[in-house]
Amino acid sequence: MFWMRRYIIRRVLEMIPTTLGILLVTFVLFHVVGGSPAQVVLGKNATPASLAAFDAKFGYDKPLFCGLWSGVRALDDGRRDASLQTNGALRLAYALPAGTYRLEFAVHPQSSGSGLGAGLQTTLQLIDGETREIRRVSLATHGGTQRVVFTVPDGWHATDVRLTGTAPDKLRLRRRMAGFLDSQLVHFLGGLAHGDLGMSADYGQSVWQVLRRGVGPSLAVTVPILVGGTLLALMLGLLCAMWRAGTLDRVILLVSTLLMSVNYVVWVLLGQYLLAFRLRLFPIWGFADWTYVLLPVLIGIAGGLGRDIRFFRAVMLDEIYKPYVRTAWAKGLSRSQVMIRHVLRNSLSPVVTYVSLSIPFLFTGSLLLESFYGIPGLGCVSLNALHSSDMAVVRAVVIIGALLYQVVNLLTDLCYAWLDPRVRLT
Amino acid sequence: MQRLWRNPGTRLSLVVVAFYTLAAAWGEGVRVAALRGDRTPFYNVVHEEQRDLPPAPVRWLTHTPSAPATAISPWAYPLGSDNLGRDVLSRLLQGTRIAFHVGIMTSLIALPLGVLLGCLGGYFGGRVDSLVVWLCATVASMPGLLFILAVAMVVGQGLAGVYLGIGLTTWVGVCRNVRGEVMRHRERAYVQAAHVLGYSHGRVLFRHILPNVMHIVLIAFSIRFPAAVATEVFVSFLGIGVQGEPSWGVMINDARVRLWQGVWWEMTFVSAAIFALVLSFNHLTDVLRDLLDPALRTEQV
Numbered sequence: 001m002f003w004m005r006r007y008i009i010r011r012v013l014e015m016i017p018t019t020l021g022i023l024l025v026t027f028v029l030f031h032v033v034g035g036s037p038a039q040v041v042l043g044k045n046a047t048p049a050s051l052a053a054f055d056a057k058f059g060y061d062k063p064l065f066c067g068l069w070s071g072v073r074a075l076d077d078g079r080r081d082a083s084l085q086t087n088g089a090l091r092l093a094y095a096l097p098a099g100t101y102r103l104e105f106a107v108h109p110q111s112s113g114s115g116l117g118a119g120l121q122t123t124l125q126l127i128d129g130e131t132r133e134i135r136r137v138s139l140a141t142h143g144g145t146q147r148v149v150f151t152v153p154d155g156w157h158a159t160d161v162r163l164t165g166t167a168p169d170k171l172r173l174r175r176r177m178a179g180f181l182d183s184q185l186v187h188f189l190g191g192l193a194h195g196d197l198g199m200s201a202d203y204g205q206s207v208w209q210v211l212r213r214g215v216g217p218s219l220a221v222t223v224p225i226l227v228g229g230t231l232l233a234l235m236l237g238l239l240c241a242m243w244r245a246g247t248l249d250r251v252i253l254l255v256s257t258l259l260m261s262v263n264y265v266v267w268v269l270l271g272q273y274l275l276a277f278r279l280r281l282f283p284i285w286g287f288a289d290w291t292y293v294l295l296p297v298l299i300g301i302a303g304g305l306g307r308d309i310r311f312f313r314a315v316m317l318d319e320i321y322k323p324y325v326r327t328a329w330a331k332g333l334s335r336s337q338v339m340i341r342h343v344l345r346n347s348l349s350p351v352v353t354y355v356s357l358s359i360p361f362l363f364t365g366s367l368l369l370e371s372f373y374g375i376p377g378l379g380c381v382s383l384n385a386l387h388s389s390d391m392a393v394v395r396a397v398v399i400i401g402a403l404l405y406q407v408v409n410l411l412t413d414l415c416y417a418w419l420d421p422r423v424r425l426t
Numbered sequence: 427m428q429r430l431w432r433n434p435g436t437r438l439s440l441v442v443v444a445f446y447t448l449a450a451a452w453g454e455g456v457r458v459a460a461l462r463g464d465r466t467p468f469y470n471v472v473h474e475e476q477r478d479l480p481p482a483p484v485r486w487l488t489h490t491p492s493a494p495a496t497a498i499s500p501w502a503y504p505l506g507s508d509n510l511g512r513d514v515l516s517r518l519l520q521g522t523r524i525a526f527h528v529g530i531m532t533s534l535i536a537l538p539l540g541v542l543l544g545c546l547g548g549y550f551g552g553r554v555d556s557l558v559v560w561l562c563a564t565v566a567s568m569p570g571l572l573f574i575l576a577v578a579m580v581v582g583q584g585l586a587g588v589y590l591g592i593g594l595t596t597w598v599g600v601c602r603n604v605r606g607e608v609m610r611h612r613e614r615a616y617v618q619a620a621h622v623l624g625y626s627h628g629r630v631l632f633r634h635i636l637p638n639v640m641h642i643v644l645i646a647f648s649i650r651f652p653a654a655v656a657t658e659v660f661v662s663f664l665g666i667g668v669q670g671e672p673s674w675g676v677m678i679n680d681a682r683v684r685l686w687q688g689v690w691w692e693m694t695f696v697s698a699a700i701f702a703l704v705l706s707f708n709h710l711t712d713v714l715r716d717l718l719d720p721a722l723r724t725e726q727v
Contacts, residue, residue: 018564025564029576030576263701265675266700273685394579
């Protein structure tokens, strides 16, 4: 038992880097590669104000990894070098809310008569209309870039910011964050630690609620597929191995290669057209009672059967040349006894691995089956989310799928260690 | 090679694959020629008055003399036309081009990545190996198809996103196999002899060990190719991949609705085209594996 405990601890510790890797990959994919989610969701013609509101709502206005200053969309009106009006006023796309801001600009080489003396004048406005002005003078120069910091107090808005005494270039406006680590990555990890997967932009609900609704229907389709498909394929694979190189084996092998070569999309469409529409054996679309699950299950089994049979057959063929099988034959056991009592039992461990690796997909559901047969499961939800760029939902399904994979892997390994003492020592 | 050719099934598969390769090359040529000449390629030319024509043999069989004589030659539209009067056969051949693009491009991303990482991990061991194993474990845990779709979606750019999505998620199998094989070779006498001769690590690894594990790469390619084609069909079918060009997934998506209205030919021929290519590749994979590496099992790559 001591070995067992040590093995468990080691395996759990090994999970940590992979889990971190998964989180990092998802973060990089959805936050860094994807560009601005606001732009994706709201479209090209969205105003900077609405983009900024979206960013603030979902936390996309923070720096990606870490940093004290984060860019603000107020100067972003889609045109370059056009954010400065003739009288030096910045073209603000919306009034700046409370916070500390930093304006960065390079001074034009031609007009750098008094480069150091550029001044900033900000008009602040209370919500009830009262106005106040603050002035700041830029002094800090960082490699040709001048920086002016100004603060908008709580309850005030900055409606008008103008630069005086200079013709600046490359204007950038940044907002000061609460801390160096007040970043998207930290919030993402922190949210996950609290079990918070964010808000779905599509449904306007928390992602958890959306996902919880989808798990049931997904399981209703995927569990029968996994159980039925595995049992059927195991039986056929066993038959193949029993009469290896015989007619039955050849026929099953040929048929499974043929089945494997049919595209999944074709399976789904033909099943719906032939079995449901032409022959009227099944309902075509929907999820009203248990009869609606039959067709997707049937198609799911058919789609995976060829691959499964071939795999199980190969596993058992690996086994039947081993010495213990020869011993079993020599003892005079019958064919079925040799096959079921000895070969099947010993080939179970690759089979279990193979089957257990598809357990995470039980939860994430089947994208095609669900969307084509109208099963409101997670596959359907994630496909819709992909189409409408509801990245919070896609991200959540990817993360949950990957973490489940980790957990299932761990459990499988622990089962092995429990069943087979040799594993613990490696 | 001689042994491959003797088996009729294998011979047929090779002929089919060669035919598809020619079709893909032809499709590429046609497209380039059309772009050069600034014309709409003929597989995209719309004939409003000739839409939804059945295949030529069916037209010939169901032809009645009393019907008004049509100007359509019996040789036009051998496999029928689609809802915009475009020729199904030429679109089908053109779809081969996309399928080969995806199969080859994703292999060009995944195979070098997998081979390089597998070689490094297996040869150097230690920290490098831990890093490789970590990368493999991380990518392997991602929920396959959804992750590919997410990458394709996030990267955007049509096909480039699909290439990256499939390529960056499917190198793990090759990597693991190459790593295992390199580990076995590392202890062999010829590698130790090379070390004694004072060859550099790079030379030992890439000139001595790598050629001995290349059969894995060949098998991996023949497994990946049909898988990538199938994934492309799926992704394009969902409207994320190709735009404006006929790909098999796009064609299936077009044909799917009209199948219910009795337009069976587009769906049938596209399905058959995919089926024939994938089946040939699957068969060749089996043969190659039996020939090169009997110990390697189907799903390990």
